Amino acid sequence: MAEKLTDNEKEYYVLVRKVFAILAPFYDVIAAPFSGIRDRMVNFTNAQKGSKTLDVATGTGQQAFAFAKKGYDVVGIDLSEAILNVAKKKNKYKNAKFEVADATNLPFENNSFDISSISFALHEMPLSIREKVLKEMVRVTKPKGIIVIADYDLPKNKISKFLVYHFISLYETKYYKTFIKSDLEALLSKNRIKIMEKDTVMHGVGRILKGINNKLLY
Ligand SMILES: C[S@@+](CC[C@H](N)C(=O)[O-])C[C@H]1O[C@@H](n2cnc3c(N)ncnc32)[C@H](O)[C@@H]1O
Numbered sequence: 001m002a003e004k005l006t007d008n009e010k011e012y013y014v015l016v017r018k019v020f021a022i023l024a025p026f027y028d029v030i031a032a033p034f035s036g037i038r039d040r041m042v043n044f045t046n047a048q049k050g051s052k053t054l055d056v057a058t059g060t061g062q063q064a065f066a067f068a069k070k071g072y073d074v075v076g077i078d079l080s081e082a083i084l085n086v087a088k089k090k091n092k093y094k095n096a097k098f099e100v101a102d103a104t105n106l107p108f109e110n111n112s113f114d115i116s117s118i119s120f121a122l123h124e125m126p127l128s129i130r131e132k133v134l135k136e137m138v139r140v141t142k143p144k145g146i147i148v149i150a151d152y153d154l155p156k157n158k159i160s161k162f163l164v165y166h167f168i169s170l171y172e173t174k175y176y177k178t179f180i181k182s183d184l185e186a187l188l189s190k191n192r193i194k195i196m197e198k199d200t201v202m203h204g205v206g207r208i209l210k211g212i213n214n215k216l217l218y
Contacts, residue, residue: 152179
């Protein structure tokens, strides 16, 4: 039986579908600052060609394409049909495909993927959704498989931190504030993702975390 959503979660689903239907045609321009992290994220996984890879909340598929370019066999999923249509139109890779799906309820069997990734999506989610998404990524990724996450961070320097926080808060949803103040690494660890490597990107405004799926075999 489907889990009952809280009012907060319902509000989030309505918002995501509405916002990304509007942003879909311009999303690649808006996301241009993230373009430098795509290949870095692939290199970070250090996996073999042909690795079965899931890109969660793929948006216009830029991260999925970076995996496909390196020979990974990739599926990108997203809640927004509008944004996935952009990904599908841009797709020139036989080893990349896209499906509409909710990351809190992935339409894949347990242990289906060698790698799963999520970039710049967790900060847009209420904590309860964020946690459900991580649980699903752990479920569909093989034990000891790689889970790679890119998202916002704050620079160490106090003035830069203040400026970046207030600037990003102007255009992101209300969930950014709770996300950036939360302990992402503790959340990953609670969900059996063991952090193996970290990288600071975009002058401290972003981070990439590479984890190993530390779940027990099931
Ligand atoms: C800021 S965009 C990031 C897109 C892409 N990963 C990137 O790095 O450019 C966030 C994406 O998360 C998707 N999303 C949000 N909640 C989702 C959910 N529950 N399931 C699947 N996709 C979701 C949105 O539709 C949107 O495409």
